[in-house]
Amino acid sequence: MADVSEQELVRLTxxxxxxxxxxxxxxxxxxxxxxxxxxxxxREEAExxxxxxxxxxxxxxxxxxxxxxxxxWIRRVGANLALNRLAHNLAxxxxxxxxxxxxxxxEQAEPDPVxxxxxxxxxxxxxxxxxxxxxxxxxxxxxxxxFQEMNYQEIAAxxxxxxxxxxxxxxxxxxxLARSLRDGP
Amino acid sequence: xxxxxVDVHPTEPELHAxxxxxxxxxxxxxxxxxxxxxxxxxxxxxxxxxxxxxxASLPELTLGRDxxxxxxxxxxxERRPMPVLGLLGLQSLAAVALIWAVRDQLPRLLSPLTQxxxxxxxxxxxxxxxxxxxxxxxxxxxxxxxxxxxxPRLGADLPDFGIAPDWILWGSLALGAWLLVNxxxxxxxxxxxxxxS
Numbered sequence: 001m002a003d004v005s006e007q008e009l010v011r012l013t014x015x016x017x018x019x020x021x022x023x024x025x026x027x028x029x030x031x032x033x034x035x036x037x038x039x040x041x042x043r044e045e046a047e048x049x050x051x052x053x054x055x056x057x058x059x060x061x062x063x064x065x066x067x068x069x070x071x072x073w074i075r076r077v078g079a080n081l082a083l084n085r086l087a088h089n090l091a092x093x094x095x096x097x098x099x100x101x102x103x104x105x106x107e108q109a110e111p112d113p114v115x116x117x118x119x120x121x122x123x124x125x126x127x128x129x130x131x132x133x134x135x136x137x138x139x140x141x142x143x144x145x146x147f148q149e150m151n152y153q154e155i156a157a158x159x160x161x162x163x164x165x166x167x168x169x170x171x172x173x174x175x176x177l178a179r180s181l182r183d184g185p
Numbered sequence: 186x187x188x189x190x191v192d193v194h195p196t197e198p199e200l201h202a203x204x205x206x207x208x209x210x211x212x213x214x215x216x217x218x219x220x221x222x223x224x225x226x227x228x229x230x231x232x233x234x235x236x237x238x239x240x241a242s243l244p245e246l247t248l249g250r251d252x253x254x255x256x257x258x259x260x261x262x263e264r265r266p267m268p269v270l271g272l273l274g275l276q277s278l279a280a281v282a283l284i285w286a287v288r289d290q291l292p293r294l295l296s297p298l299t300q301x302x303x304x305x306x307x308x309x310x311x312x313x314x315x316x317x318x319x320x321x322x323x324x325x326x327x328x329x330x331x332x333x334x335x336x337p338r339l340g341a342d343l344p345d346f347g348i349a350p351d352w353i354l355w356g357s358l359a360l361g362a363w364l365l366v367n368x369x370x371x372x373x374x375x376x377x378x379x380x381x382s
Contacts, residue, residue, distance in 0.1 A: 018260055022253035029253070034246035047248065054256045055263075127239055128246075145205065146240045152207050170205075171198045178236050 006070050014061060025054050028071050032078035038143045039082035040089075041132050049085055053078035072148075079148050083158065086136055123181060130180030137161075138173035145170060195219060200230050204237055272370055276363075314357045 004012075004023070012020035032053050037046035057064075057074045064073050131142060140159060144150045152170075156163045195203070195216045202208045203216050220227050287294065 018257050021260070022257050025253040025256050026251060029248050029251075030245045033248040033252075037246050047252075050248065051252055051256055051259075054252065055259055058256075058260055123239060124243055128243055131240075131243075142240070146237070152202075152205070167198055167202070171201055174201060174233070174236060175197070177240070178232070181236065181239065 007066055010061065010064065010066050010070060013058070021054075021058055024070060024074075028074050029054070031071055031075050035075045035079040035143060035147060036082040038131060038147065039079060039086055039136075039140055041134075041136065041139060045085065045089075046082070049082050050078055053081050056081065076148055079143060080158070083140060086140060126180050127177060130177050134173055134176055138169055138176065141166060141169040142173050142177075193219070194223065194226055197229070197233070200226075200233050203230070204233055272367075 004020075006024070006027070009020045009024050013024065029050060033046055033050045036049040036053070037043060040046050040049065053074065057077050060077070064070070131139065134142070137159070141155055144155045144158060145152075150158065152163055152166045155166045159166070161169075199208065199212070199216055203213060208216065220230060284291070
């Protein structure tokens with residue numbers, strides 16, 4: 001079903017075709033897994049929640065608006081489940097970081113065409129690693145803001161924390177990520 | 186000397202809020218005016234922008250295995266009609282067993298129904314059920330609902346089915362439980378269908 005549109009796959013699933021849903025799972029499993037992994041920081045748990053997200057998605061398919069892309073919807077289902085799992089797993093502790101500290105952003109150097117691609121890959125690897133090593137509540141706000149594209153109010157509602165905490169968590173998380181880019185491994 | 190608000194360097198969280206589109210109109214104008222005349226803050230903003238872009242450009246994490254197999258296996262297991270059909274089958278068997286158990290009593294139990302005015306008697310029978318329920322003694326509160334004068338009259342003109350009131354009470358409770366269980370089963374069945382029907 002490689003050439004079948006997403007909307008058609010959803011329609012076929014709604015009319016009872018499990019194979020069509022299998023195709024949707026294959027198309028979006030990495031996106032959902034990424035959201036779950038970034039929130040949970042644990043590969044096995046993320047796989048488990050990803051599977052649960054697709055089961056939940058199937059049961060709630062009647063709530064999905066077929067005019068919109070399927071990917072963001074199912075990723076949101078996964079992220080919500082991962083957040084629930086996180087809340088169940090962890091008692092969240094505030095980090096011992098100073099809010100007042102300013103960030104020294106790295107100077108923008110002229111790109112060297114020979115090394116630029118390798119350097120970019122290395123930056124991404126470091127950033128990915130730093131993201132997964134953030135405290136759980138920082139990972140959660142980064143996931144919801146940057147990957148689920150929620151606004152501050154929506155994040156506060158999803159995590160049941162005050163708006164001021166959303167702002168400070170986001171700032172501190174970004175500062176830690178910026179530091180990982182600046183300082184390296 | 187008083188500082189103009191535009192001269193105040195925006196904080197890092199303010200710059201982030203600007204990039205997130207979360208500053209109100211007045212704050213956004215103030216920060217943007219400041220940025221236009223402050224290269225240092227403009228560089229801080231560019232640094233934050235670069236980080237945002239790096240986060241956005243992170244490659245997708247890969248799962249490394251096909252998850253559709255276990256998902257579809259679970260869905261196929263869930264879609265088996267066993268729960269509903271099994272429950273209906275069990276209920277049918279229970280009904281047959283019940284009728285079989287009281288087969289000798291059936292003529293006596295059904296004899297009132299052979300009399301005339303069947304609808305009236307059915308209504309009276311249901312009245313007796315309601316009356317039996319409402320005249321229950323409620324042990325927790327000590328309340329007797331038969332203190333309400335009109336309640337006993339509900340069951341006053343009953344046909345004689347030869348069934349003890351206790352049995353009527355337990356029968357009506359069993360009927361209620363049966364209806365409740367079936368409604369929950371139907372609800373659960375609807376919930377696991379993708380079209381919600």
